[in-house]
Structure formats: C-alpha cells, structure tokens
Amino acid sequence: MQTNKQAYLAIQNGTGEKYPSTFALTLEQPVTYQEMEQRLTKLAEFEQPEFMQSETESGLYFRFNYAGEEYRYYIENVAIQEPLDFRYLFFIDQVAPKILDKAQQAKQQIFVETIFGDDPLLSYQLQLKVLYLLAPDLLIGQDLSAGNKVFSREWLSFQTETNVLPNVENLYVIHTVYDEKSNPPTGYWFHTHGLNRIGLPEAELVIPNALPSYYGVTELIATYVNNCIENKRTPFYEPILAIQTPTHYDYLVAIPWEEGLTYVEDLPLLRELNSLEDLPEEVEDFHGDARFLGDYPDRDEYHNLPSVILFKAQEGGDRLQKVLSYQEETDFMVMKTNKETAEMSERAQKRFPYFRSAFEKFGPSSEPKGFFKKLTKKSPAEWGFLIKFGIRFGEEEGELEHMWFDPIELTETHAKAKLINDPFYVKEMQANGVYEIPLDAITDWHVYRNGETYTSETVYQVFR
Numbered sequence: 001m002q003t004n005k006q007a008y009l010a011i012q013n014g015t016g017e018k019y020p021s022t023f024a025l026t027l028e029q030p031v032t033y034q035e036m037e038q039r040l041t042k043l044a045e046f047e048q049p050e051f052m053q054s055e056t057e058s059g060l061y062f063r064f065n066y067a068g069e070e071y072r073y074y075i076e077n078v079a080i081q082e083p084l085d086f087r088y089l090f091f092i093d094q095v096a097p098k099i100l101d102k103a104q105q106a107k108q109q110i111f112v113e114t115i116f117g118d119d120p121l122l123s124y125q126l127q128l129k130v131l132y133l134l135a136p137d138l139l140i141g142q143d144l145s146a147g148n149k150v151f152s153r154e155w156l157s158f159q160t161e162t163n164v165l166p167n168v169e170n171l172y173v174i175h176t177v178y179d180e181k182s183n184p185p186t187g188y189w190f191h192t193h194g195l196n197r198i199g200l201p202e203a204e205l206v207i208p209n210a211l212p213s214y215y216g217v218t219e220l221i222a223t224y225v226n227n228c229i230e231n232k233r234t235p236f237y238e239p240i241l242a243i244q245t246p247t248h249y250d251y252l253v254a255i256p257w258e259e260g261l262t263y264v265e266d267l268p269l270l271r272e273l274n275s276l277e278d279l280p281e282e283v284e285d286f287h288g289d290a291r292f293l294g295d296y297p298d299r300d301e302y303h304n305l306p307s308v309i310l311f312k313a314q315e316g317g318d319r320l321q322k323v324l325s326y327q328e329e330t331d332f333m334v335m336k337t338n339k340e341t342a343e344m345s346e347r348a349q350k351r352f353p354y355f356r357s358a359f360e361k362f363g364p365s366s367e368p369k370g371f372f373k374k375l376t377k378k379s380p381a382e383w384g385f386l387i388k389f390g391i392r393f394g395e396e397e398g399e400l401e402h403m404w405f406d407p408i409e410l411t412e413t414h415a416k417a418k419l420i421n422d423p424f425y426v427k428e429m430q431a432n433g434v435y436e437i438p439l440d441a442i443t444d445w446h447v448y449r450n451g452e453t454y455t456s457e458t459v460y461q462v463f464r
Contacts, residue, residue: 007306018201022144025110092151103139106215120198121165132160146194147173190295202307208292219334226340228350249315260309345443354459384448389441393425
C-alpha cells in the first residue's frame with residue numbers, strides 16, 4: 001500500500017490513483033438486471049453497449065464508447081438490511097417528506113460504480129446519464145463518493161436534459177466542522193470529499209479563528225479545483241492566481257496536510273516551504289490534544305488520506321498567510337479560469353429559457369398567469385432578476401469584464417438592462433446606465449423569489 005508521500009508524487013506527475021465514483025439509487029419498485037439492460041440501451045449516445053454478468057460478483061458489468069473513449073461500469077442490486085437514515089446527510093436539494101418515507105420503506109438499492117476517464121466533468125455527466133436511465137422512478141440518489149450527499153429525481157433529470165457539462169462543485173461536497181462550544185465559533189475546518197475520484201488530493205481550509213461570514217469558501221475551493229482540472233496537475237507549493245482585491249492580487253498555495261498543519265499557527269516565509277521530496281513517509285504526531293479543529297488528533301482513516309491545506313500568498317509578500325482574512329464580499333473577487341468561464345457561460349445560455357419563462361411572467365411589467373399564478377400568491381415585486389454579461393473592453397480576443405445588469409426588457413436576441421455597478425475597465429458604461437446587450441454575451445444569471453436565489457444550477461426548483 002502506497003504512503004501519502006508516494007501518492008502526492010504520483011499526483012504531481014499526473015499519474016495519481018483515481019478512486020471509484022460510486023452512487024446508490026433507491027427506486028420505488030425493484031428492478032431486474034434484464035430490465036436494467038433494456039433501459040441502458042435506450043440512449044443512442046452510448047455506442048456499442050455491452051453487458052457481462054460477473055463471474056465472481058453478483059452484479060452486472062456494462063461498457064460503452066462515447067466520443068472515442070471507452071467507459072466501464074459495475075452495477076449491482078443490493079438488498080437494504082436496515083431502513084435508510086437521512087438525518088445527518090447533506091441534501092443537494094429539497095426532497096418531499098413523503099418521498100423520504102417511501103425511500104425508508106424500500107427493500108432494494110442499485111449501486112453504480114465506475115472509474116473516471118480523462119475528462120472528469122464529462123465522466124461525471126455520463127455517470128449521471130447512466131443513473132437516469134437506470135432509475136426513471138428514482139426516490140432518492142446518494143453520491144457515496146462525495147460524502148453520501150443526497151439528490152432528488154428532479155435534480156438528476158435537470159442535470160441530464162442537455163449535454164451541458166455540470167458545475168465542478170458537483171464533483172465533491174464540502175464538510176464544515178466548527179467549534180460548537182463558542183458562539184460565534186472560534187475555529188473552523190472545511191474539507192472536501194469526492195476529489196480523489198478525479199485523481200486529486202482533497203482540499204481543506206483550516207481556520208483557527210472566528211469568521212465574519214462563510215463567503216468565499218466555496219468559491220476559493222472551486223477555483224483551486226478548476227485550476228487543477230484545466231492544467232491537469234496539482235501545483236503543490238506553487239502560487240495559483242485566485243483573488244483580486246481593490247489593491248492587489250492574492251494567490252492560493254496548496255500544501256500537503258501533514259506539513260500544512262505545522263503552519264496553521266506559525267505561518268512561515270515562502271522561501272522556507274519544503275518540497276514533496278522533503279515530506280516524511282509517515283506522520284506520527286497523532287497524540288495529545290488538538291490545538292485547533294483539523295489538527296492531527298481529529299484525523300481518522302477518512303481524513304488522513306492525501307489532502308492539501310490551502311493558504312494564501314499576497315502579491316509582493318514574502319510570508320504565507322491565512323486564506324479567509326477578508327471582511328466582506330466587496331473585499332475581493334475570485335478569479336476564474338478561461339475554461340471555467342466558458343463552461344459557466346454555456347450553462348447560463350443553454351438554460352436561459354428557464355430565466356426567460358420566469359421573467360416574462362414575473363418581470364417588472366408582467367402579471368403572473370398560467371402555471372406561475374398557481375405557483376405563488378405573492379406580488380411580482382417579490383421576484384427579482386439579474387443577468388451577468390461579459391462586456392468587451394480591449395482589443396485582444398477574450399478581454400471581457402463580467403458585470404451584473406438588472407433586465408428591463410427581453411427580445412429574442414437582446415436584453416435592455418441597467419448596469420448596477422461601476423465598471424473597472426469598460427469606459428463606455430457607467431452604473432445605472434441602460435444598455436442594449438446581445439444575449440450571446442450572457443455569462444451568468446440569478447432569479448430571486450421570496451428571499452431565495454436560483455441560479456442556472458438550481459432554477460428547476462422554481463418549477464417544481
């Protein structure tokens with residue numbers, strides 16, 4: 001069995017082990033392997049599908065080709081021995097109590113396991129499509145590889161209705177451990193589960209102090225993960241451009257947890273950082289009391305696997321810093337990779353019909369009618385809409401400033417909208433100005449209803 005050091009070295013070389021990606025499906029009615037085969041052959045995208053019964057296990061092997069790459073799955077019917085307990089699990093979205101009651105009475109689950117290919121987001125999307133084919137009558141699904149998080153039939157349907165690649169944050173879950181003895185808490189430990197299935201170490205933030213808000217945690221971790229995926233490597237000890245503040249740039253620095261724990265309370269100079277070659281083969285400091293959450297004694301068998309703690313390096317600075325030292329949202333802007341921005345824009349544009357449908361019923365000059373009249377008795381004024389456009393500002397291709405606008409009117413090709421903030425780079429626009437902007441410049445959008453925010457990842461919940 002390889003040590004964490006050996007795993008880190010392999011990850012650095014791009015040959016890190018990929019853990020299996022495993023889901024469990026709870027259906028309304030039991031299904032046979034013959035019925036599974038019939039369901040899995042309904043999607044023409046899966047080329048040359050083949051099935052093989054396992055000689056050593058009770059399940060079914062399924063393989064197919066997609067875009068020139070082969071994908072293999074192991075699928076198994078498993079009898080439920082005890083009623084499912086959902087009390088301590090993270091739910092991606094709401095699941096009706098009556099659905100949970102049915103799930104707790106179910107007698108069978110389907111386990112679906114695969115090893116991801118070269119493109120983790122495509123591999124994840126294809127696995128979701130396999131799940132949707134297998135479980136048209138899904139009660140609840142569980143992503144066992146990402147902290148056992150629970151999802152609904154509606155979420156699975158929404159994720160698979162187009163070929164839009166999923167958000168990278170779907171690949172993992174962030175668990176938050178905090179000091180429950182203090183109010184407000186005086187320490188936090190944020191850590192992911194699910195990145196090991198794409199051959200990356202898990203990511204952590206260890207914060208031994210109070211925080212003004214959680215803002216930035218999910219964005220910073222997503223930026224780190226997207227950077228690793230886009231560059232197909234984990235940059236141990238190397239600064240990653242991640243944050244822009246009003247005065248400077250900040251960088252993320254990923255350090256193996258075995259070494260990073262020694263820096264949480266004693267931040268070193270950047271030139272004092274070690275390398276993977278200097279990392280010990282084994283960590284023995286698991287004894288004594290924990291100095292802070294996430295310290296050596298807090299690490300069980302699930303939390304002592306390959307993982308990195310994220311720190312910050314300030315532009316022009318010479319010392320490692322804590323990541324979340326910002327006071328509020330306006331203190332910083334999280335930088336996104338080109339690939340991440342392009343995927344986010346595609347997601348927003350292909351799912352824009354959801355936005356348009358709600359806006360036409362509940363926009364500034366609309367009255368609710370039809371389905372939406374049944375949906376709510378609230379005033380249209382309690383709905384809100386924002387669109388983010390990428391506005392070109394330079395002569396170079398791809399020089400865009402992404403800004404939020406309040407839409408006033410939508411046509412088939414353009415939006416008439418009011419800019420809600422002062423631009424950094426676009427000199428031709430100013431806050432509160434009204435402009436005609438082509439819809440193909442959309443990079444993101446939000447729908448607000450009764451205090452809730454819906455994005456291109458969650459807007460399906462408005463229509464349930």
